Amino acid sequence: MKQPFSYISVSDAWERIRNAGISSLGSETVSVSDAYGRILAADIISPVNVPLNDLTHYDGYAIRSHDTQNANLQPVSLKVIGKAYPVKPSEVTIREGEACYITTGSALPPGADTVLAVEMASQIKRDLIQVRTRIEPGEHLIRAGSDIRKGEVVMSAGRILRPQDIILLALLNFETVKVHRRPAVAVISVGDELADKVNTHSILLSRWIELSGGIPIDCGVAPDDVDRIRDRITRALDKADVAITIGGCSMGDKDLVGDAINSAGKPGLVFQGIKIRPGRVSAFGIIMGKPIVMLPGLIHSTIVGFHFLVLPLLQQMRGLPSEGAWNVITAKLAEKIHFRSFIPFKNVTFVRLERRSEGLIAHPMLGDSSFFGIVSKADGFVVAEENKTSVENDETVCVHILPGV
Amino acid sequence: MKQPFSYISVSDAWERIRNAGISSLGSETVSVSDAYGRILAADIISPVNVPLNDLTHYDGYAIRSHDTQNANLQPVSLKVIGKAYPVKPSEVTIREGEACYITTGSALPPGADTVLAVEMASQIKRDLIQVRTRIEPGEHLIRAGSDIRKGEVVMSAGRILRPQDIILLALLNFETVKVHRRPAVAVISVGDELADKVNTHSILLSRWIELSGGIPIDCGVAPDDVDRIRDRITRALDKADVAITIGGCSMGDKDLVGDAINSAGKPGLVFQGIKIRPGRVSAFGIIMGKPIVMLPGLIHSTIVGFHFLVLPLLQQMRGLPSEGAWNVITAKLAEKIHFRSFIPFKNVTFVRLERRSEGLIAHPMLGDSSFFGIVSKADGFVVAEENKTSVENDETVCVHILPGV
Secondary structure, three states: OOOOOOOEOOOHHHHHHHHOOOOOOEEEEEEHHOOOOOOOOOOOOOOOOOOOEEEEEOOEEEOHHHHHOOOOHHHHEEEEEEEEEEOOOOOOOOOOEEEEOOOOOEEOOOOOEEEEHHHHEEEEEEEEEEEEOOOOOOOOOOOOOOOOOOOEEEEEEOEEHHHHHHHHHHHHOOEEEEOOOEEEEEEEEHHHHOOOOOOOOHHHHHHHHHHEEEOEEEEEEEEEOHHHHHHHHHHHHHHHOOOEEEEEOOOOOOOOOHHHHHHHOOEHHHHHHOOEOOOOOOEEEOOOOEEEOOOOOOOOHHHHHHHHHHHHHHHHOOOOOHHOOEEEEEEEEOOOEEOOOOOOOOOEEEEEEEEEOOEEEEEOOOOOOOOOHHHHOOOEEEOOOOOOOOOOOOEEEEEEEEOOO | OOOOOOOOOOHHHHHHHHHOOOOOOOOEEEEHOOOOEEEOOOOOOOOEOOOOEEEEEEOOEEHHHHHOOOOOOEEEEEEEEEEEEOOOOOHHHOOOOOOEEEEEEEOOOOOOEEEEEHHHHHEEOOOEEEEEOOOOOOOOOEOOOOOOOOOOOOEEEOOEEEEHHHHHHHHHOEEEEEEOOOOOOEEEOOHHOOOOOOHHHHHHHHHHHOOOOEEEEEEEEEEOOHHHHHHHHHHHHHHHEEEEEEOOOOOOOOOOHHHHOOOOOEEEEEEEEEEEEOOOOOEEEOOEEEEEEEEEEOHHHHHHHHHHHHHHHHHOOOOHHHHHHOOOEEEOOOOOOOOOOOOOOEEEEEEEEEEOOOOEEEOOOOOOOOOHHHHOOEEEEEOOOOOHHHHOOOOOOEEEEEEOO
């Protein structure tokens, strides 16, 4: 018979993972067009002003405001000496008494300091306009650097790059960008019984790992044999940054993953058992300097262990604050939930959410931890604290949303 | 000079799109493993009970409860005639006075109606156990069909398939699934000035189209020429389900997309101009029986037009309710915003969100509609109604979140 586990609280478990000295993955340089969803490893500093020059955001004439200082009293005539377009800037310099026709988005020619709107000018000859109003300096101008200043931090390290960030990087002429490496996550299923089956758990977790910024590596199914499990794990960790096992981690004769980990090197298992149900036999270890998470095989337990141990671990390895691992919202419980009260563990109940005019309602879904139907019908789960033997109808609860599409 | 646009409200615009008689895209059959994020076009009905048989969720002995009815008074001996495992069910039938050793997850052998927990049985010979307690029918059993009943609707049409749904479909032995077709969206940029530049707008919208369940088709840049724009559009619509043009839709001499659409067939433009700023020159038409959305070229305008016309159109074409197109949250405004008050249009202001202990705070970001820096710094935008000339500091506002990672 195995030693009973020394269950620790979920927050202690997470504390031990945080303090396990897992080294950061470091960064890599990728092309900007491949950087969607990646996390910046260094600040981005603009090498240029945007816009580069003063631009007009109106059609009109680039002029010197000084020429119009008495235009209110006596109309002023200006000679049109050129035309400026966004794609074809003028090459003229504006001197006293001169103007340049200019269209929206064009750079202001040298010498000019303001724009006379097209409807404020009367064309009196082909190349002569007249103005009857005093025009202030800087009219209708978008100033150089008014969008982005040269030297400005445009995006800070730690930002998840969205499409709108990617186009700004392209606009600033960045071709590559320094981002945190994505953790490669080996997924190892354990159990003779899985040999010929659809490996549902591995498919689910692999997709969730991808959605959480990791690179899943399906390492297949290991049989219930210590040596072969250890072999599978050590080979997986040669390539991967972290390993996850599914199944074989309870207290039966065929639960051999813990032994395999302990036989693979030091320190081996760091803790075994967390105070949450389902999912209580989840465990965590370090071998070959890399983290390994043992998850139980019943699907609800697998999900709970993954949620509370793997998701924050991935966040940390990606260079993000681990608290951001979960999407938690509040809802009102539709009906009372009772728990078996004799063990002071947190209790997880899957819920389906319903949007009503008064807000979100969480409907508890009870059933065995092996039920896939519940996993598919659920939007998330409610976690009741250790001291609670029930959660009341209408109580406001926190719902952890399951990773989605 | 062109005719001034007859601006219509955003809700009228959407009403006209909804009533434009755009035919549904229909459905297609895809393999379950390719169905992530797709939308179910028909209910999924379970062809089987899950679990298929009554299972034990405890290690013990499958027995007939009737045999133990007097066990409280006088110990009962039962003969162990077989062993049952999850991967290797027993082939025995349990008769009076018989038991079968059974491990967690195994199917209950015929004849048995309950499970005697292993710790409730004393082994008195190799194949003989004794029980001293009356065991009720159905103990430690997971009933056939208690997770999913045969004939039950497991997932309804309209559901977006998550990884947890995909594994359930695999478990139920579905190999293919009927889903709504994804709209193919042609993106056509218009303007001589774009010829040699990074096509930022098209890159951004293409990614957002993908994130919104569409298939973007980059149709490059058309020059400012009616015939060539029309040609580009009609060729694009030969393949695509919907087209989007960017640029060339205002009232200048080089704004020719409207003319191109009207020359391409009936009905052509359905409306031109919506009462929102930026984005007011956005327009919508139908040619070749397919929808086409004209978006303005200044990036803020492009985004607003895309958000209010294209996103709900894509939702509708995907078989989803169009109201679900936007992710809207509430926040408090950090500082007052003033609007030019002389036109009763909705006013859009980009905002950056900050999470404080008291809730979300929206910081307005003012600047020209061409500013990419604002787009990258912003988390979303606030929409002020037509009658408002300002939004006050501390006012609660709705923030439309920009599509993300």
